Amino acid sequence: MKPSRSALAIAVATLTSVCAYLLIGSGHAAENAAPAYVTEMPAGYRDWKVVSVAHEAGKLNSIGIVLGNDIAIRAYREGKLPFPDGAIIAALHYSHVPSDENNKVFGDKQSFVPGAPTNIQFEVKDSKKYATTGGWGFGHFTPDGKPGAAAFMQTCFPCHKPAAATDLIYTHYAP
Numbered sequence: 001m002k003p004s005r006s007a008l009a010i011a012v013a014t015l016t017s018v019c020a021y022l023l024i025g026s027g028h029a030a031e032n033a034a035p036a037y038v039t040e041m042p043a044g045y046r047d048w049k050v051v052s053v054a055h056e057a058g059k060l061n062s063i064g065i066v067l068g069n070d071i072a073i074r075a076y077r078e079g080k081l082p083f084p085d086g087a088i089i090a091a092l093h094y095s096h097v098p099s100d101e102n103n104k105v106f107g108d109k110q111s112f113v114p115g116a117p118t119n120i121q122f123e124v125k126d127s128k129k130y131a132t133t134g135g136w137g138f139g140h141f142t143p144d145g146k147p148g149a150a151a152f153m154q155t156c157f158p159c160h161k162p163a164a165a166t167d168l169i170y171t172h173y174a175p
């Protein structure tokens, strides 16, 4: 049986509205999507220049080395804020352990050094891609390169917000 003109018109109208619905739907999904974070370790970070170091006692009991790529280091040295797009800051964290080897030489229990690596964190500046998190993409990786779980990655930006005056970066350049 040949479909009538009106049945065809209804079919076309239905299809059109289904498409419109799908388009609107996907638009909303993008708006409500969780903020983007860094899922791949930036290449070559271990060769970057030192910004500073930080020791966290308490539960973290870590020692961290903060490194910057060339764009980040230049901005730090020129005191340029906000950091330009392309700047990347890395924090290499290790457990904080006593060194018997050093203590023997000093004759006192005074020496602490980095132990096993615990994690590597990044802040990648891309003001468009990471617009919802202050222009910084946050990244967290296990020592063997596994990225942090999505829920864990939601904790980074809120805790870095108090550093708004220094573009969300806590670490100051150690001359």
Ligand code: HEC
Pocket: 054, 055, 056, 064, 066, 089, 090, 091, 121, 122, 123, 138, 139, 140, 148, 152, 153, 155, 156, 157, 159, 160, 168, 169, 170, 171, 172
């Ligand atoms: C409880 C608050 C808090 C949370 C949560 C947090 N940070 Fe930080 N972060 C800090 C503070 C304070 C510093 C500076 C002290 C230090 O380095 O130990 C810092 C330092 C850093 C640095 C070195 C550059 C800088 O901003 O000073 C990086 C990179 C970093 N955090 C990434 C992350 C990532 C990625 C996450 C989420 C997985 C995260 N942080 C979660 C408080 C936080």
